[in-house]
Amino acid sequence: MSYRSYPNADRARRQVDRHHVxxxxxxxxxxxxxxxxxxxxxxxxxxxxxxxxxxxEAL
Structure with a gap:
């Protein structure tokens, strides 16, 4: 799977905060x-x- 940058970084951060924390x-x-x-x-x-x-211990 090739890397694709996320089109909207702010939207990505909100999604991560909402679902993965x-x-x-x-x-x-x-x-x-x-x-x-x-x-x-x-x-x-x-x-x-x-x-x-x-x-x-004595032995």
Whole structure:
């Protein structure tokens, strides 16, 4: 497909602004809460695995 310049640049910009710019979706509060839960779960797993990690480091 060969290049063709758009006949009216202002019209092209308006069309791009109207159809191709997507607004970001708001972040659901449940996703924010899930992130906090994941951080808490990882901290708990790290603490639960501490004795095993210390044993392996001692070897």
């Amino acid at each position: 997507q607004q970001p979706a708001p972040i659901p509060t449940m996703r924010v809460a899930m992130a906090d839960w994941v951080v808490a779960a990882l901290e708990s797993a790290l603490e639960a695995g501490r004795p095993f990690r210390e044993m392996i």
